[in-house]
Amino acid sequence: MKKKIITISREFGSGGRTIAKALATRLGIAYYDKELVKQMAIDTGLDQQFVSDESDYAPSKSIFAYNLQEGMLGGLCAADILWDVQRKVILQLADKEPCVIVGRNADYILRDRTDCLNAFIHADTSFRSERIVRLYGTTEKTPEERLKDKDAKRRINYKHFTEKEWGMSQNYHISLNSGVIGIDKCVDIIADLFTGQSNLK
């Protein structure tokens, strides 16, 4: 079966999003990230900024505060509702057209499809620290704390909903260290796997 979807999971600051965007542009296929969040927000009726903050991370204090504020909906907490909507939107997008989907546990959500190429992008702390400061500026936290915090949230979120370990090679078809291999080369490798599919089944 030909691959028509690429999912990109990534450590914070590894350049996974940049790689995903470059892949979508090069391959001429759709890219879903903010667009996905927007669609989710429309479907849930939840506040868009809230969805953007919470959809890729572990259930946090703010989501519990949201529950207290808004109450439970049909016995489900906001995190469960968000997961259901996220799952539904991703399944719809995958059915709709070839695309690149960043984060949001798409590798797991689409696990029953045989036309997905699942990639995980990671890099050493020093590479990622330099990159987030350059791209997003400094904050009151050290870059290392910011990486640890965001990665922990993604790890907990993945474990909570998939019962699998975030970052385990076996969850993905290809995992790449973007710091050592280079962001452009990561794009080359994944694009080549997607287009030169004689060896993909």
Next chain:
Amino acid sequence: MKKKIITISREFGSGGRTIAKALATRLGIAYYDKELVKQMAIDTGLDQQFVSDESDYAPSKSIFAYNLQEGMLGGLCAADILWDVQRKVILQLADKEPCVIVGRNADYILRDRTDCLNAFIHADTSFRSERIVRLYGTTEKTPEERLKDKDAKRRINYKHFTEKEWGMSQNYHISLNSGVIGIDKCVDIIADLFTGQSNLK
């Protein structure tokens, strides 16, 4: 720094050894696996079959039986001695010449070098089951039991000596699912990373 060493870690039956051999041949560099075991056996004075059986796996009943039979050497058990010799031999080989080293926690042993490209090869159970029966024949155990058993031993061995999780993407520069990507394509990708090193540092 140019890469001069490739380490290949692998799930049993994934074709990691085949990929390693093909890489060494294509790149015209040395290949260490049985040769490494032989060297280790010479250095330790331990029985070569014993070294071959134990060097890549968790300390097992047989290694404890060996200890009982042979006694402790200088307060160290056979597994510790084997680890020290294995470490020493791998460090020497890496100093000696460009090479491909299969298994034996070489990615961890050579972690202070910046000239290693560390790869992990894995594949789905069905792909590996079919492959081990085709290559190694059947045994009294099911193929799935054999995979589970060998992988568990490798996982425990890696954890015991490195305190890291075997198969975590972050331990390697590249991880590939050989069942989906294809063994030949895995060789192409790793060889290209090793030779076309404009993006490697």
